[in-house]
Amino acid sequence: MxxxxxxxxxxxxxxxxxxxxxxxxxxxxxxxxxxxxxxxxxxxxxxxxxxxxxxxxxxxxxASKQELVQAVTEGVLDDMARMLAETVEPEEDPVRQIAGAFATYCTVIRDSRQAVMLTYRESNTLDEVGRSVVKELEVRTVEPLRSAVDTAVEQGLLRPIHAELFAYDLLTVAHSWALKHWYFAPRMTFEEFLRSQTALLLSTAIHPEHRHRYPDLLGDLA
Amino acid sequence: MxxxxxxxxxxxxxxxxxxxxxxxxxxxxxxxxxxxxxxxxxxxxxxxxxxxxxxxxxxxxxASKQELVQAVTEGVLDDMARMLAETVEPEEDPVRQIAGAFATYCTVIRDSRQAVMLTYRESNTLDEVGRSVVKELEVRTVEPLRSAVDTAVEQGLLRPIHAELFAYDLLTVAHSWALKHWYFAPRMTFEEFLRSQTALLLSTAIHPEHRHRYPDLLGDLA
Amino acid sequence: MxxxxxxxxxxxxxxxxxxxxxxxxxxxxxxxxxxxxxxxxxxxxxxxxxxxxxxxxxxxxxASKQELVQAVTEGVLDDMARMLAETVEPEEDPVRQIAGAFATYCTVIRDSRQAVMLTYRESNTLDEVGRSVVKELEVRTVEPLRSAVDTAVEQGLLRPIHAELFAYDLLTVAHSWALKHWYFAPRMTFEEFLRSQTALLLSTAIHPEHRHRYPDLLGDLA
Amino acid sequence: MxxxxxxxxxxxxxxxxxxxxxxxxxxxxxxxxxxxxxxxxxxxxxxxxxxxxxxxxxxxxxASKQELVQAVTEGVLDDMARMLAETVEPEEDPVRQIAGAFATYCTVIRDSRQAVMLTYRESNTLDEVGRSVVKELEVRTVEPLRSAVDTAVEQGLLRPIHAELFAYDLLTVAHSWALKHWYFAPRMTFEEFLRSQTALLLSTAIHPEHRHRYPDLLGDLA
DNA sequence: AATGAATGAGTGTTCATTCAT
DNA sequence: TATGAATGAACACTCATTCAT
The missing domain is CATH 1.10.10.60 (Homeodomain-like)
Known part of the structure; x- marks a missing residue:
């Protein structure tokens, strides 16, 4: 050389x-x-x-403000993705994996409420390309959740639910702590929100035969 | 005179x-x-x-663009509220009431996807007053759902879940057909979305003793 | 007919x-x-x-806003002219006529300060025609004063001063109660202003031989 | 450094x-x-x-048109103040100082007629702060004149006249060459205006005992 | 005679973008 | 590489004027 x-x-x-x-x-x-x-x-x-x-x-x-906005949005999503990746603890039991991931999502969202709202708001400022990048990022973010659900269903721990749907619902509900913060915050603490949502959503999905394994997650609904 | x-x-x-x-x-x-x-x-x-x-x-x-934006947002929400009010069918069974209302919500949202997205986007364009008007409208919109949930819980048809939380989750998930349309639409039809979400969310909440009453709502999860 | x-x-x-x-x-x-x-x-x-x-x-x-402004300005000047005409008391002695007219001018101006300022301000809003009408009105307003001065000079009561100049100075100084009101008002009452200006300006003009006739007008300067 | x-x-x-x-x-x-x-x-x-x-x-x-108007007005007044300061010649005799200053005022005004009119017209476009700045500038402009009058009165060269009033009258009359230019210009040259006004106004004020000292200033009225 | 809804050119102001330095 | 002065198109908003009723 x-x-x-x-x-x-x-x-x-x-x-x-x-x-x-x-x-x-x-x-x-x-x-x-x-x-x-x-x-x-x-x-x-x-x-x-x-x-x-x-x-x-x-x-x-x-190159332009547009591009900067794009970068900001992507950056925010990237950060959240990284935080998620860093925080999710490995679990043996796929149901506990789901619960753990959901808790992590919610916590990250609690700490980045403004960022979440930004991604919703700016999505229409972006052009087609930008939007699809954002979408891809989001899909990648749900991915671990979705695969955990898949596994759990395969193992019979969850009922035969639509994995993608359920995973996305979990994300949507986690986001709602940010999007509907004005509604939830005066009515409950974040911990209550997290506990109740976990119980509510998991109790849906867990196969009746296995409910007894997760009294800590299901709370009153156990 | x-x-x-x-x-x-x-x-x-x-x-x-x-x-x-x-x-x-x-x-x-x-x-x-x-x-x-x-x-x-x-x-x-x-x-x-x-x-x-x-x-x-x-x-x-x-008086100003601001006021016009406000009127547009309120108008859109009003329209949706009216459509909801017109479409909700009276039901004896509170669980079926919930399912019916959720279906109506989803249908209205399917027909007003852009409107839903507008309310999310514009909320930060509005001033404090405007925002609180929008919030109030939304709260009023969930109200019938919440009270049906309350009744169902009282009658023991649903488990002792957090009524406000559950009602808001239903709304949030209904909204997700608009907000995450790019994700759901290529993966399922609206009917599938509606059927699956209904089953998923209700199966959470229905008291085990009464599940047998609603095989039509719970589908595979019955 | x-x-x-x-x-x-x-x-x-x-x-x-x-x-x-x-x-x-x-x-x-x-x-x-x-x-x-x-x-x-x-x-x-x-x-x-x-x-x-x-x-x-x-x-x-x-016909237009322009014309309305014109009419307003003329109206204001007309009013002042009428007030002057109504208030000037007939006097035998031309010097006293001058003093009386000056006092009247000042009093009218005191009561129409805003009107005076308007005529100064709007003069450039008017077109050429409008301006000349205003000028004519003003000239007609000084006219009685000018002719009194002329008479007084002819009768030897005043020194051989420039009548038009002096008459216009009297008008200008009277206007100054309006134009420089912010300066005079905190320093003296209107009565002091009127008395001092009368003494100051007349003492200029009165022929030394006749000063003794007007001790009331000349005050300290008699 | x-x-x-x-x-x-x-x-x-x-x-x-x-x-x-x-x-x-x-x-x-x-x-x-x-x-x-x-x-x-x-x-x-x-x-x-x-x-x-x-x-x-x-x-x-x-920052705004308002601020520009303010700057224009102040600039115009500043220019006039500077021209005055540069042109006033030092004189031993306070009466000649007054006459000199008056001549300077008139000359500056003759050369800046439009500027003078602007200051009168724009004063109501300005806000309270702007107006007070303009007033202060004007007061500072008369100041040398006023103090010369004071001195002259103290030295017995002028009768016991109201110094502030007289100084302001001199300014007012000087301004009238601009404000009433349409009246004076067809009737006399600037030089005649200046000479006549000087004679007229000073003859008012000069103490009879000292009139003989200023035949050049008093002209026909000496 | 009287209304006031409707017009649209014009205003002051902002701001993404460029480019000479 | 870095600056920030300079641009000018675009914006929200106003208001003299017209005209159908």
Whole structure:
């Protein structure tokens, strides 16, 4: 390998690293602004100010506001996906896997309520491509849940329910802590919400023969 | 009754009627535009063009764009509330009442998918007052469902579940046909969605002793 | 004279009278609004509301807003001219005539401060024709003062001063109670203003030989 | 001094200088337009066109049209104040000081007739703060005149007249060359106006014992 | 004679985007 | 690489004016 290449490669790597850091810097500034006010109400100038860079610089890293919004949305979903991945504890019993994953979802959503709302709100700001990326991310997010449900059904722990439907319902209900927070928050604590929803939804699905195994999950409905 | 009143009243009534017609005309034009693109992306000019009136005229009937957005959102929710009220069939059995209401919800939502998405999206465009109006409307919408659940629990037909939670879950899941349409639609028909969700959610809640009464609702899960 | 004419004439007179009343009604409403805020800030709608008539009606009596502003300005000047004419007391001594007229000017201006300011402000809203009408009115207003000065000079009661200049200075200084009210009002009462200005300006002009005749006018400067 | 400062300071200074130049460029374009037509009749677009910049740019230097109007008015008054300050010649004799200052006022006003009219017209466009700034500027402008009058009275050169009143009358009369230009201009030259007014007003005030000292100022009235 | 609904050009203002430095 | 001055199209909103009733 010629010296030339050897000299350039690290340079390029460094540049790429710096570039990435810049992107993150801008995104980091944009996220809370857009969570609070929605992207149309946030100007590029405001983002630049918040990030401590110039407007022009943002355009070096994002071709347009549209693209920045896209990146923000994806970033938010990515973060949530990462948090989920990091937090889900491995469980032997697939039912407990489901319950654990649901609890994790809810907890992550509790901590990122604004982010969840952002993904719902911005979805129509995005173009077709952007939207499909977001959808894919979401599908990937439910995936572990769905496969756990599948396994549980196969093992006869759950009744023969529609796995995709059930998994998505779990996600939807978890999201509702964010989307309907104004409704739930004055009526119950997050812990109550989590406990009740777990009992409610799992008791649906668990095969009667195996209900006795999960008194802790089913609570009053055991 | 004096002639004065007799002469004035119809005139005013006629004016009020015309005024109302104009409002509706504008709203009628604004709704699909906002459903498609979200209010920030729809200009007053575009609405005026669509309605076939001048921009100035819109401001005779709506003090600001904000107010128009508010009216659009409320109108959409009102329509849905009315459709619900008209369609819910009276049932003796509270469980069947719940199932019927859920089916109605889902059907209305199927027919007003864009409207549902609009209410989620615009909620952050609205001001505090507007938002609370929207919330109230939604609460009023779940109310019949909640009271049916309450009754069913009291009669021992359902397990001792959290009525508000369950009712809201039903609404949330119904909404998901709109919000997650891109996910569900390629995987199942609306009828399958409705049947599966009904079975899934009710099977959760129905007291084991009474499950045998509802084989039609529970399907495979009976 | 044919009966035809005899029948029509009173009708027309009545119509003219009604028409005049309408004009006055509108002007009456417009004057305080324009005095307060300046014509550009007052909408035709606001004037119509204040007058208790419809916008359309105003256009039956005034061809345009411009013309209405013109009429308002002329009306205000006319009123002041009339008040002056009514209040000036006939005096034998031309010097006392001058002093009396000046006092009257000042008093009228004190009571119509806003009107005076309006004439200064609106002068550039008017077109060339309108402006010249206003100027003519003002010239006619100073006229009695100027002729009194002329007479006084001829009779040797005043030094050989420039009559037009002096008369206009008197008007200008009288106006200054309105134009510089923010300056004078905190420093002196209107009576002090009037007394001091009279003494100051007349003492300028009165021929030394005749100063002893007017101790009441000259005060400390006698 | 660290290099850092040495490097930054000039940059910032240069930026400030450019920024100032832009402000002046815009003001320079706005002044004649507003002098001619009054601020409400001048659109931001018109100003931008006149200045050869874009509308948007104006808003980088002036937060609103209001602020621009304010700046124009203050600028005009500032200019006049500066011209006055530069032109007033120091005189030993306070009476000659007064006459000199009056002549300067009149001359400046002759050269800035439109500016004077603008200050009268725009005063009601300004908000309370803006108005008080303008008033303060005017008071500061009369100040030298007022103090000269005070001195002259103390030295017995003038009769015991009200210094503030007299000073303000001098200003008012000087302004009248602008405000009543349509009246004076066809009747006399500026020089005649200045000479006559000086004689008229000073002859008022000069103590009889000292009149003989100022035959040049008093002219025919000596 | 009188209304006021309707118009649409025009306003002040914002902001995504570009580009000379 | 980084800046921020500069652009100008677009926006929400107003209001003098017209005209069908």
């Amino acid at each position: 010629p010296r030339h290449d050897a000299a350039i490669a690290p340079e390029e790597a460094a540049r790429a690293a710096r570039s990435d850091a810049r992107r993150r810097q801008v995104l980091h500034a944009a996220v809370p602004l857009m969570e609070r006010s929605g992207s149309p109400a946030v100007s590029m100038q405001a983002i630049a100010d918040e990030a401590g860079v110039s407007v022009g610089l943002i355009y070096r890293y994002f | 004096p002639r004065h009143d007799a002469a004035i009243a119809p005139e005013e009534a006629a004016r009020a009627a015309r005024s109302d017609a104009r409002r509706r005309q504008v709203l009628h034009a604004a709704v699909p535009l906002m459903e498609r693109s979200g209010s920030p992306a729809v200009s007053m000019q575009a609405i005026a063009d669509e309605a076939g009136v001048s921009v100035g005229l819109i401001y005779r009937y709506f | 044919p009966r035809h004419d005899a029948a029509i004439a009173p009708e027309e007179a009545a119509r003219a009278a009604r028409s005049d009343a309408r004009r006055r009604q509108v002007l009456h409403a417009a004057v305080p609004l324009m005095e307060r805020s300046g014509s550009p800030a007052v909408s035709m709608q606001a004037i119509a509301d204040e007058a208790g008539v419809s916008v359309g009606l105003i256009y039956r009596y005034f | 660290p290099r850092h400062d040495a490097a930054i300071a000039p940059e910032e200074a240069a930026r400030a200088a450019r920024s100032d130049a832009r402000r002046r460029q815009v003001l320079h374009a706005a002044v004649p337009l507003m002098e001619r037509s009054g601020s409400p009749a001048v659109s931001m677009q018109a100003i931008a066109d006149e200045a050869g910049v874009s509308v948007g740019l104006i808003y980088r230097y002036f």
